[in-house]
Amino acid sequence: MxxxxxxxxxxxxxxxxxxxxxxxxxxxxxxxxxxxxxxxxxxxxxxxxxVPPLAHHRLHLAAQRGRREEFRELAQKAENAPPSAGQVTNLHATTATLNNGLADYPAALAAARRATEHDDIFLTGSALPELIEAAVACDDHAAATEALASLTERTQASGTTTGRGVAAYARGLVTGIEHHFQEAIELLAEGRLIPHLGRAHLLYGQWLRRERRRRDCRRHLHTVHELLSKAGNEGFARRAAMELRATGEKVRSRSExxxxxxxxxxxxxxxxxxxxxxxxxxxxxxxxxxxxxxxxxxxxxxxxxxxxxxxxxxxxxxxxxxxxx
Structure with a gap:
């Protein structure tokens, strides 16, 4: 063998x-x-x-790709394995990412709440933006505000450009102030982390559409659709396509x-x-x-x-x- x-x-x-x-x-x-x-x-x-393959990165990959059935199979195997606090937190954090990408905000909010229960230094920090986005979509302003305070404290302590960028678009979601979305895109464009930059464009594009600024929102939504389709973030790319169609825009089918x-x-x-x-x-x-x-x-x-x-x-x-x- x-x-x-x-x-x-x-x-x-x-x-x-x-x-x-x-x-x-x-x-x-x-x-x-x-x-x-x-x-x-x-x-x-x-x-x-x-031995079995590792679960953490496979869950992360399936969540970012918006592959619900694949994720469920992996999650079931992870749940049957001997649990640890980190593994449980990772499962809930990636579940929140998956469901936000699929626009299933109640499920994302429930998973993000569970992911932040143990206050893991890294995984809780990664789940907080998911909690904020889902809470705002579910009109739970108190939960979003509380999570934003925690996220802001963490990102200020770390001082990284990416952390500040993510906190900025989360702040835009909670406050509805345009400058925060613009700040997020400016900060995240300095790095190489495509999913975060794409999320910033997506959330700004959604905000602009709700402000009835169709021309402006289309530019950001086309950007995120192209970025995340190429990067394999299929769930969030589909969300961008849905937003574009809501503006009356036709979305070109991309090559496989x-x-x-x-x-x-x-x-x-x-x-x-x-x-x-x-x-x-x-x-x-x-x-x-x-x-x-x-x-x-x-x-x-x-x-x-x-x-x-x-x-x-x-x-x-x-x-x-x-x-x-």
Whole structure:
């Protein structure tokens, strides 16, 4: 059996934890292909070690992509595992993100409340903007105001540009003051975190539409639709499309991206080959046979309309930021 004799802790676990962090980072900079490929790689290492794949990053990825059924399956498995306070908080925080993306605000508010119960330093902070957005949508001004005070305290202490930007759009939601949305976009545009920048444009666009400023709102909604569609944040991208249609605007159907045409393991194979890996190197890294790699490549070529490895290397959708070693 592949991986037989490996310890259940140590190097394989550290590698998987590193891949988990890589997945979160990739999602937050809008490289959905890298996030999916790294998820497949972590699952391959876990299978070789004879342990279940990690749940945290998979929940985060499914929530950001707006994949309700996939998220439910993962959440059920997470709930059946031995619980810890951090895992429970993560489950509720990602549930809140998923439901805000799907515009199911009561469910998002309930999940965000549970995510903030344990006051985890990191996960509670990430859940507070979700709580504020859901509370405002549910007309629970008291909950939104209380959460904003907590978020403001945390972001002022951290002093990061991203934290200040997120707090600014949350403040705009609570106060209805336009300057806060503008400040959020200005701050978040300085960084690389596409989902946060997209959310700022989305919330400002929604506010502008409710102020009957259609021309202004369309500009921001088109921006967020393009940003988040490309980044794989499908739920929030659909929200932008709904807002655009509410203004009477037609939303152009976008072309299907590679990560939507390929399976998770095919994405991993395609990106490794695009980075210069041979079939043997891919097989070793993903703990599969060379024959399986070649079968995946045939499917990849067919689905993408390609005929050679060179075309994979030249495909901008498969651009990798870390070359295969």
């Amino acid at each position: 592949a991986g037989e004799g490996w310890p259940r802790v140590g190097f394989p676990l550290l590698l998987r934890l590193g891949l988990g962090q890589k997945i979160i980072d990739a999602v937050m900079i809008g490289d959905i292909g890298q996030a999916i490929a790294a998820t497949a790689e972590e699952a391959a290492i876990a299978a070789a070690a004879g 991206q590679h990560h939507e045409k390929l399976t998770m393991q095919e994405v991993a194979v395609a990106r490794l080959v695009a980075s210069g890996a041979t079939s043997n190197e891919v097989a070793s890294r993903l703990f599969i046979s060379k024959r399986t790699v070649d079968a995946h490549l045939r499917n990849i070529f067919r689905k993408l309309g390609l005929t050679s490895r060179r075309q994979l290397k030249d495909d901008p959708d498969l651009l990798v930021h870390d070359r295969f070693e």
